[in-house]
Amino acid sequence: MKTVAFIPIKLNNERTPGKNIKPFSDGTPLISFVQQALVDLKNQDVIDEIYCFCSREEVIPYLIDGVTFLKRPKVLDRKETKGTEIYETFIEMVDADVYVLAHATSPFVSTEHIGECIKNVQSGGYDSAFCAKKIQNFLWEDNKPFNFELNNPLRTQDMKPIYMELSTPYVFTKNSFEKYHSRSGGRLYICEASEIEAIDIDYPEDFNLADVVYTNILKER
Numbered sequence: 505m506k507t508v509a510f511i512p513i514k515l516n517n518e519r520t521p522g523k524n525i526k527p528f529s530d531g532t533p534l535i536s537f538v539q540q541a542l543v544d545l546k547n548q549d550v551i552d553e554i555y556c557f558c559s560r561e562e563v564i565p566y567l568i569d570g571v572t573f574l575k576r577p578k579v580l581d582r583k584e585t586k587g588t589e590i591y592e593t594f595i596e597m598v599d600a601d602v603y604v605l606a607h608a609t610s611p612f613v614s615t616e617h618i619g620e621c622i623k624n625v626q627s628g629g630y631d632s633a634f635c636a637k638k639i640q641n642f643l644w645e646d647n648k649p650f651n652f653e654l655n656n657p658l659r660t661q662d663m664k665p666i667y668m669e670l671s672t673p674y675v676f677t678k679n680s681f682e683k684y685h686s687r688s689g690g691r692l693y694i695c696e697a698s699e700i701e702a703i704d705i706d707y708p709e710d711f712n713l714a715d716v717v718y719t720n721i722l723k724e725r
Contacts, residue, residue, distance in 0.1 A: 505626055509542045509551050509604035509673075511535070511571075512590050513558040514581050520708050524608045525566050528715045530723070533566050534705065537611035538672060542604070543570040544615045550622055551604060557594055574598070591687060595678065602626055602677055605687055609705040610672035611714060612722065617695050621675045624693040631680035631690030636667035637702040667694055671704055 513524050513535065520526070525533045535556075545551045547570075555574040556567055559581050564573050574597065580590050591605065602625055606618070613635055621633035640663040643650040651666065652658060674687040684690065700721070705711050 505601045506553075506599075507551050507602040507604065507622060507626065508553045508555070508598055508600035509545075509606055510555045510557045510574075510594050510598070511538055511542075511606050511608060512576075512587075512594075513556055513563055513608065515558070515560050515562065516581055520706065520711060523705060523711060525563065526711065529719050532718075534611055534711070534714075535563070535566050535608045536568065538606045538608050538613075539568050539571050541613065541615045541618055542606060543568060545619050545622065546570055548619070550619050550626075552600075553598070555594075555598065557590070587687070588685065591681070595681060600678060602675065603681070605672075605674040605676075607671040610670050610701070610703070611705070612703055612717070613670060613672045613697060613701045617697055617701065618673045620695050621673050621693065624695075625675045625677060629691065630693040632674070632676040632688045633693035633695065634674050634688060635670040635672065635695045635697040635701065637670065637699070638696050639666045639668055640664075667696075668702070670697055670702055 517523050524535050527533050542554045554571045556571055557574050557576050559576050559578045604622055617635050624630045625633050640660045642652055676687055680690050703714050705714055
């Protein structure tokens with residue numbers, strides 16, 4: 505069963521320009537974390553191939569051994585582009601049985617949890633998998649309680665969990681994508697992630713937070 509991972513990279517980010525290759529305080533570029541996790545799994549024979557899917561060759565110096573640059577059409581860099589267009593294009597260019605979509609913006613998802621998602625799909629027991637943060641708290645929508653009753657609120661630990669997807673990884677079979685036209689569908693496996701793993705970088709303040717966590721917590725381990 506051929507398993508291929510791909511990291512979509514856009515260098516012209518609007519909210520945080522250049523964030524994917526932006527370095528943390530010690531000089532480590534953001535893109536390095538997801539690459540290393542995937543390469544570790546490749547070395548364990550869990551993944552067969554890893555691609556950085558980017559329209560600009562300026563990203564090549566930031567790639568580590570085991571990751572191949574694959575140039576994508578520049579039209580996919582426009583702000584109107586939907587993720588599905590990127591996934592479709594990659595699948596047309598690289599054939600596989602199982603795909604692993606991984607974004608650089610979730611740098612702290614563990615190799616173990618990425619591997620857990622992959623192995624569950626490879627087993628045939630699931631069509632897709634992703635990591636998620638479990639939420640058990642008081643949520644509101646349109647100024648109304650979303651998951652609790654005002655006159656009878658539960659203890660948070662007794663609430664039915666709601667799961668928020670992380671941006672890494674999404675694992676899916678080719679057959680599942682062709683059927684559902686989505687990175688998730690069919691028999692779904694959800695891997696619960698930690699608060700640190702759930703850190704996602706969209707805005708400059710997110711990057712600063714991730715830098716602090718990496719420098720003061722993760723590097724000390």
